[in-house]
Amino acid sequence: STNTLIIGAGGVGNVVAFKCAMNAETFGNITLASRTVSKCDEIAANVKEKTGVQIATAQVDADSVPELVDLIMKTDADIVINVALPYQDLTIMDACTQCGVDYLDTANYEHPDEAKFEYKEQWARNEQFKKADIMGLLGSGFDPGATNVFCAYAQKHYFDEIHTIDILDCNAGDHGYPFATNFNPEINLREVSAKGRYWEEGKWIETEPMEIMQVWDYPEVGPKDSYLLYHEEMESLVKHIKGLKRIRFFMTFGASYLKHMEVLQNVGMLGIEPVEHKGQQIIPIEFLKTLLPDPASLGPRTKGKTNIGIFAKGIKDGKPQTIYIYQVKDHEECYAEVMSQGVSYTTGVPAMIGAKLMLEGVWQGTGVFNMEEMDPDPFMEEMMTQGLPWQVLELGAHEDLRVDD
Ligand code: NDP
Numbered sequence: 001s002t003n004t005l006i007i008g009a010g011g012v013g014n015v016v017a018f019k020c021a022m023n024a025e026t027f028g029n030i031t032l033a034s035r036t037v038s039k040c041d042e043i044a045a046n047v048k049e050k051t052g053v054q055i056a057t058a059q060v061d062a063d064s065v066p067e068l069v070d071l072i073m074k075t076d077a078d079i080v081i082n083v084a085l086p087y088q089d090l091t092i093m094d095a096c097t098q099c100g101v102d103y104l105d106t107a108n109y110e111h112p113d114e115a116k117f118e119y120k121e122q123w124a125r126n127e128q129f130k131k132a133d134i135m136g137l138l139g140s141g142f143d144p145g146a147t148n149v150f151c152a153y154a155q156k157h158y159f160d161e162i163h164t165i166d167i168l169d170c171n172a173g174d175h176g177y178p179f180a181t182n183f184n185p186e187i188n189l190r191e192v193s194a195k196g197r198y199w200e201e202g203k204w205i206e207t208e209p210m211e212i213m214q215v216w217d218y219p220e221v222g223p224k225d226s227y228l229l230y231h232e233e234m235e236s237l238v239k240h241i242k243g244l245k246r247i248r249f250f251m252t253f254g255a256s257y258l259k260h261m262e263v264l265q266n267v268g269m270l271g272i273e274p275v276e277h278k279g280q281q282i283i284p285i286e287f288l289k290t291l292l293p294d295p296a297s298l299g300p301r302t303k304g305k306t307n308i309g310i311f312a313k314g315i316k317d318g319k320p321q322t323i324y325i326y327q328v329k330d331h332e333e334c335y336a337e338v339m340s341q342g343v344s345y346t347t348g349v350p351a352m353i354g355a356k357l358m359l360e361g362v363w364q365g366t367g368v369f370n371m372e373e374m375d376p377d378p379f380m381e382e383m384m385t386q387g388l389p390w391q392v393l394e395l396g397a398h399e400d401l402r403v404d405d
Helices: 011-021 037-051 065-075 086-099 126-131 146-157 185-193 233-240 255-267 284-291 295-301 331-338 342-359 376-385
Strands: 003-007 029-034 056-059 079-082 102-105 135-138 161-171 196-200 203-207 213-218 222-228 246-252 275-277 280-282 305-316 319-330 367-370 390-394
Touching: 003 011, 003 065, 011 029, 011 037, 011 295, 011 331, 011 342, 029 037, 029 065, 037 056, 056 065, 065 086, 079 086, 079 342, 086 102, 086 126, 102 342, 126 367, 135 342, 146 161, 146 233, 146 305, 146 319, 146 342, 146 376, 161 213, 161 222, 161 233, 185 255, 185 284, 196 222, 196 233, 213 246, 233 246, 233 367, 280 284, 295 331, 295 342, 305 342, 319 331, 319 342, 331 342, 342 376, 376 390
Parallel strands: 003 029, 003 079, 029 056, 079 102, 102 135, 135 367, 161 246
Antiparallel strands: 161 305, 196 203, 196 246, 213 222, 222 246, 275 280, 305 319, 319 390
């Protein structure tokens, strides 16, 4: 029978555990492991109560390859789903290589001391994965993840050539706090306080943080201020989407969120270098994480919707073509189903789907892959029935979703 090992018991780990249990015929015996085993036990109890499926739990320090190897052997895992933090990507990948077990993650490796994330070190493991005859699927969350699949789907079914892609990530959820982050605050804050970057005509163009703002009109949500950020899926998409001339990424932020960010930045609370405080070394952003509401606690109080999609322009049969492929999810609906808010939900479901397609042999290969290298159709089909139904808006030659053009 099949054995599935999930590593990481945060917001996303919770959703993955629930969704794997709800697809137990594919995932078989499920083990949820993390640094703090009590969090795994709590999730396991909730999964049992809501789905009737019993999952096992384990303690692991995922920074340690030997500990990971032990756990993978003990559970006899057929796949490792990594939903810990991006800092653990490389150790978990190396443990998978040693054990000859398939690997999946949702975020690319980030060096803990450099606030810099890129695929370089994960792609560099392609040969090792090939030699071990295993598959690594990188970035199987929503963005990256479903957005990469949307691009591949657009290329396959809607375009002869895609010229521009704007990835749009709108979270119109309201948790009622003046300030909180929807997933790991450290990762979230690092992302938005970094310089922006987009790709045009073969070159990366850097912007100041939050320098470019556009108003986009999101279906089922309405117009929202959207800021250009660098986002990791662009690094692989510019390699794999042929004929692309420009790709950008926009994320919505409310005025209150930005005001808090600005102040925190100005007073140094987003710092990643240790500072001395009363004889102790403290990393400001880690201390800030201690003060902020735990993202997991936002679930029961978040209302509203997310809308994430790709807006693509190009040519089909000699004519201009514009489409928006998107998914809308309601936060309260997520909480009712798996006790998580929408951001964890929209990340965890694609992680489960990617793993399901790998275990079923629908997506296969040896080496390390990004999502858009796989056939998008089976993934899109699974999204329809696993809680993330999507739509395609065909906009003709002249219509746009931008409000301020
Ligand atoms: P959380 O911070 O809520 O959870 C992270 C979990 O990983 C915690 O359970 C934590 O344990 C565990 N962990 C951290 N370090 C270790 C370690 N050394 N050994 C074992 N376990 C460890 O994060 P999220 O659930 O919100 O996010 C999970 C992942 O998903 C992140 O990589 C994030 O970047 C990614 N993500 C991807 C998105 C996408 O669309 N692609 C969107 C959102 C998130 P402990 O409880 O002890 O701290």
